[in-house]
Amino acid sequence: MSATATTDAVTLPHPALDGLTASLRDLLGARCSTAQSEREHHGHGESYHPTRAPDVVCYPATTEEVSRILALCHQAKVPVIPFGAGTSLEGHVVALHGGVCLDLSRMQRIIAVNTEDLDCVIEPGVTRKQLNEHLRDTGLFFPVDPGADATLGGMTATRASGTNAVRYGTMKDNVLALTVVLADGTVLKTGGRARKSSAGYDLTRLFVGSEGTLGVITEITLKLYGIPEASSVAVCSFPDVGAAVSCAIETIQSGIQVARVELLDETCMRAINLHNGLSYPETATLFIEFHGTQAGVEQQSTAMHAIALGHGGSGWRHAASAEERTKLWQARHNLHYALLALRPGASSWGTDACVPISELATCITEIREHAKDAPFPVPALGHVGDGNFHMGFLIKMDSPAEIAEAERLNALLVNRAIDLGGTCTGEHGVGYGKSKFLRREYGDEAIAVMRRIKQSLDPDNILNPGKVLPPASP
Structure with a gap:
């Protein structure tokens, strides 16, 4: 489904839905809802994908209730879409064919x-x-x-x-x-x-x-x-993204046991500064965290600092207190909202890929070159210690030209990652947003095996239909 699809909050009712809804209400009482606000809320994640609402939302409390709900839906041949916190980015929770949303957030033991x-x-x-x-x-x-x-x-x-x-x-x-x-x-x-x-x-x-x-x-x-005896966070600026990535790669290849090594480009650093009242240099930057004994952490930090200097790193700075470390990582985790603030009214088309770490600098540099003339900001960031990186396209969803350009850049990124021995997604998952790339990544034979597994476990295709597996070949 294209990002240009219109919002569809009311799906065509399934023939068996009335009887199923009555049975679900008998089982769950008020924990079965058909209220439009509930359905709307459960029809989207945190991404550009348009809302497609389920027909019914259920809140089970036990495994036994989940079992009974699925048995009822299986009998009625009505789709079931599991839902957690709604933070997915590739349309995982969108009810493409209507049905029952199974909100598991109340199962919190x-x-x-x-x-x-x-x-x-x-x-x-x-x-x-x-x-x-x-x-x-x-x-x-x-x-x-x-x-x-x-x-x-x-x-x-x-x-x-x-x-x-x-x-x-x-x-x-x-x-x-x-x-x-x-x-x-x-x-x-x-x-x-x-x-x-x-x-x-x-x-x-x-x-x-x-x-x-x-x-x-x-x-x-x-x-x-x-919990490690000691931890330390450092921040280091670099002249460009290539230098920062090369530093991260050499660090990993040297056997230095970093716990985290995060890349943020100049756009990300500008957003973090504005959103959080910080004043870091607005250039390619690595956030690094070390875990271990006090002596081990100091040794790791010293070794990586030396590598960073060899790649033009500057301004190596430790976050000295636990409060400062928390503030730093909170700023990183809130980056999605900080970037949205750079272009009010825009939506973030967030995408990711993962490649062997030796190919990371090549992949990021090439795609940034393709994106340099885009009519919208294209920030790059990533967990560069394991070859995973993200790009965000801050687009106006009412602009067909911007949507088309985001689609082009996303396809370039994914296909280049696959060419380099990588994958279409390192952590966002497939949903339906990236299902079209799976055949190229795995080949027809592997997709056929996946389909047989799906058919064996879910012969009526009621479990989150339309997700993961690519559309059948014509």
Whole structure:
């Protein structure tokens, strides 16, 4: 579906919808809503994709309720769209074919924290901030940090990543087991709490990143980590994006254990300064965080500082206090809103790609060159320690010319990343916004296998239809 599609908040009713809605109300009472405001709210994420509202919104409280809802929808052959915090960027929660939105945000129990084993079991509506607040007095934390306070169910379903991925990995590296409800209401457990297993197919990894198209996640077992003894944040400016990226690449190749290394270009730095009252140089900049012992952190920082100097880095500055570190990362996490403030009335078409780190400078530099004459700001940023970067197109959605140019630049970025051995998305996920690129990335044979998996688990195509898999070839 093109970004030019019109907003559609009222879908054509499914023939079985009236009877299904009555059954859902019998099951959930007031937690089943057809109010237009509820439906509108659940028909979009935080992106340029137009609103397509579901017909019904349900708020289950238990796995058993999710199972019963799915059994009813399976019988009626009505679509089901899982919903977490609504922070997705590629149209994951848009109800392309109407149906039932399954809002899991009220499933917020932290079922168990096993401090000796460094793991926990939670429900999908728990957000990463809620989990870390709960863990605060245990000496443990959960490190995957996509910026937004997303639900951990949504993060699992989209295989989310974030600023800490270079050291701690992504959701696929930190999920031990799941409880999943299949399309017909069957409840499935994919594993246990052991740190490794050679038993059978890896069903956990099948559902991590499946974006609600194969099943609905209702419990998650996660790895936890000890809070490091010491941490330090540094900021360093560079003459251009290429120099900053080259510094990050050499740092990783040298074996320096950075926890985060974030690139922000000159547009991002201008937005951060204006939005947060800061005064950093408005040039390509790296934000770096080190974790470990006090001596280890100092050693890592000194080693990277030397590398930065070799790439023209200047103004190396440590955020000395915990308050200053928090302010710095909060400014980074609020960058989406800071960039929107640069062009009032614009929407952000945010896109991402991931390439081998040796190709990162090439990819970013080439796409920035293509974007230099765009009629709108095109900021670039990224978790450059693992080859993942983002671009934002700050466009007026009532301008067909700007939308067409954003589409062109997005396709250039994705196709170049694939050419360089990368992927169409490192962390945003596919949704329906990037599904058209999957065939080029994987090939027809792999797409055919994915379709067979989908058909086996969801033969009536009721689970988040229209997402992930590309349209069938004509």
